Amino acid sequence: MVHILYIEDEEEIGQWVTEDLIGRGHNVTWLTSGNQLEQHINNIDLAILDIMLPGLDGFSIGKRIKKANQDTPIVMLSARSAVEDKLEGLSFADDYVTKPFHPDELAARVDALLRRFQKGEESMEVGHLQIDTKSSIIINKHTREEILLTGKQYQLFQYFLRHLNQILTKEQLYEGVWGERFMEGDKTLMVHIRYLREKIEENPAKPTIIETIRGIGYRVKK
Amino acid sequence: MVHILYIEDEEEIGQWVTEDLIGRGHNVTWLTSGNQLEQHINNIDLAILDIMLPGLDGFSIGKRIKKANQDTPIVMLSARSAVEDKLEGLSFADDYVTKPFHPDELAARVDALLRRFQKGEESMEVGHLQIDTKSSIIINKHTREEILLTGKQYQLFQYFLRHLNQILTKEQLYEGVWGERFMEGDKTLMVHIRYLREKIEENPAKPTIIETIRGIGYRVKK
DNA sequence: GAATGATGTTTAAATTTTGTTTAAAAATAG
DNA sequence: CTATTTTTAAACAAAATTTAAACATCATTC
Numbered sequence: 479m480v481h482i483l484y485i486e487d488e489e490e491i492g493q494w495v496t497e498d499l500i501g502r503g504h505n506v507t508w509l510t511s512g513n514q515l516e517q518h519i520n521n522i523d524l525a526i527l528d529i530m531l532p533g534l535d536g537f538s539i540g541k542r543i544k545k546a547n548q549d550t551p552i553v554m555l556s557a558r559s560a561v562e563d564k565l566e567g568l569s570f571a572d573d574y575v576t577k578p579f580h581p582d583e584l585a586a587r588v589d590a591l592l593r594r595f596q597k598g599e600e601s602m603e604v605g606h607l608q609i610d611t612k613s614s615i616i617i618n619k620h621t622r623e624e625i626l627l628t629g630k631q632y633q634l635f636q637y638f639l640r641h642l643n644q645i646l647t648k649e650q651l652y653e654g655v656w657g658e659r660f661m662e663g664d665k666t667l668m669v670h671i672r673y674l675r676e677k678i679e680e681n682p683a684k685p686t687i688i689e690t691i692r693g694i695g696y697r698v699k700k
Numbered sequence: 701m702v703h704i705l706y707i708e709d710e711e712e713i714g715q716w717v718t719e720d721l722i723g724r725g726h727n728v729t730w731l732t733s734g735n736q737l738e739q740h741i742n743n744i745d746l747a748i749l750d751i752m753l754p755g756l757d758g759f760s761i762g763k764r765i766k767k768a769n770q771d772t773p774i775v776m777l778s779a780r781s782a783v784e785d786k787l788e789g790l791s792f793a794d795d796y797v798t799k800p801f802h803p804d805e806l807a808a809r810v811d812a813l814l815r816r817f818q819k820g821e822e823s824m825e826v827g828h829l830q831i832d833t834k835s836s837i838i839i840n841k842h843t844r845e846e847i848l849l850t851g852k853q854y855q856l857f858q859y860f861l862r863h864l865n866q867i868l869t870k871e872q873l874y875e876g877v878w879g880e881r882f883m884e885g886d887k888t889l890m891v892h893i894r895y896l897r898e899k900i901e902e903n904p905a906k907p908t909i910i911e912t913i914r915g916i917g918y919r920v921k922k
Numbered sequence: 923g924a925a926t927g928a929t930g931t932t933t934a935a936a937t938t939t940t941g942t943t944t945a946a947a948a949a950t951a952g
Numbered sequence: 953c954t955a956t957t958t959t960t961a962a963a964c965a966a967a968a969t970t971t972a973a974a975c976a977t978c979a980t981t982c
Contacts, residue, residue: 496925511722511804512804512879513724513804513807514723515723515724515725517725538808538811538812541815542811542815542846545815628956628957628958629957629958630957630958631957643837645836645837649701653725663940664960665941665959665960666959666960667960668940668941668942668943669942669943669958669959669960670958670959671941671942672941672942672943672944673957673958682943683942683943688944690941691848692850692851692940692941692966692967692968693850693851693854693939693940693967693968694836694851694854738982848967850967850969851939851940852968852969853968856961872957887930887931887970887971887972888970888971890929890930890932891931891932891969891970891971892969892970893930893931894930894931894932894933895968895969899933905931905932912931914929914930914977914978914979915928915929921932
């Protein structure tokens with residue numbers, strides 16, 4: 479399911495757009511400011527940002543998101559249709575919709591962007607695993623058996639796949655998957671890593687897919 | 701994670717700003733005076749200083765921080781909005797916010813400064829090493845092998861990288877990395893230097909990356 | 923330029939921290 | 953209510969960190 483982060487301070491339009499996108503089968507997180515941005519920044523497939531926001535504006539948020547992950551498509555929304563805005567907004571944005579807009583138009587742009595950004599990534603391989611990104615099916619290439627993960631295990635694994643080759647701190651992982659502040663010394667994440675390894679590793683005691691970076695966190699390499 | 705040092709003597713506003721910044725995903729150390737400044741001075745990514753403080757005032761602290769590291773961005777806070785203050789404050793400060801302010805405004809300025817000061821530092825080279833700052837990966841350019849450091853080793857190396865070409869005293873290094881007072885004669889740091897050299901130097905007995913400055917400390921040159 | 927003391931290096935062992943594993947309790951979904 | 957997932961807890965294992973001590977090197981003085 480596609481995760482969309484939508485930042486919009488106007489109650490009415492926010493509610494309306496959120497409901498519409500959910501109705502089209504997307505998962506939508508609607509925030510009224512960029513305050514809790516960090517909690518979501520590494521866990522979204524697309525962002526829709528209003529330019530005019532109190533405090534941290536849409537431009538800053540957009541740049542922040544692109545810095546965290548270059549591959550997150552961004553749609554900018556604006557009540558203004560001035561040409562200079564379009565140009566400045568599009569310097570990092572991937573598409574631009576001016577208010578007022580018809581929900582079909584926004585949905586069409588969102589779908590187009592998702593297609594553009596996801597193309598060529600129908601299926602990926604990590605170690606002895608084959609992952610079909612569209613259907614979220616994981617297959618063991620050796621046994622040809624499908625691996626079924628629980629919710630948390632799946633979210634955790636997805637987080638690794640979205641940040642391939644990066645060393646992820648326990649803090650990043652916990653906050654990215656659980657969306658809560660990580661408490662130093664909490665073993666919850668480690669237990670989930672253990673159970674995930676049990677399912678995806680050939681030998682869970684000698685893991686090759688999820689590498690432990692002692693003192694820091696974990697990593698999954700391509 | 702971004703390390704912010706915040707010096708503010710007013711309990712209420714201090715608590716409030718600290719919580720807000722932590723909520724935005726930053727690591728914040730809040731001090732009510734500049735007394736313990738030295739413990740943190742070499743280990744922060746940004747400082748927020750109130751101008752009116754008991755004892756050592758914001759200006760002096762700011763100049764002290766800039767002297768220690770020219771690259772630490774500083775935001776000055778002031779209850780006064782007089783123009784002359786702004787000018788004097790900005791002579792070393794990188795931005796200036798007048799009280800009262802909205803937390804979003806402060807956060808936006810902080811983010812903007814961090815972006816400005818951190819730009820263009822995705823990857824750097826030191827000797828035969830290549831360091832990717834985003835993924836925290838260190839590679840030996842000759843063998844193409846990755847070098848995995850332990851937590852302390854990594855922190856220590858990062859400290860050197862943040863202070864390239866500077867001669868660092870053992871005291872600075874120990875207090876910067878361990879955050880504790882350095883005891884004259886303690887060999888702990890040296891042992892860690894040894895193990896770090898074992899991993900990053902081509903010949904640990906004849907180190908070229910981490911240079912020993914006898915009687916003072918160590919240095920890593922670009 | 924050899925003796926001396928001070929400072930830095932190296933190695934190994936002791937200690938502490940961090941990560942793994944298992945089991946059981948608690949929460950959640952069907 | 954039952955089955956499954958998630959969290960908590962505790963025992964265990966492994967690795968990192970600190971401590972300690974022997975060793976080497978440099979600088980100074982005689």
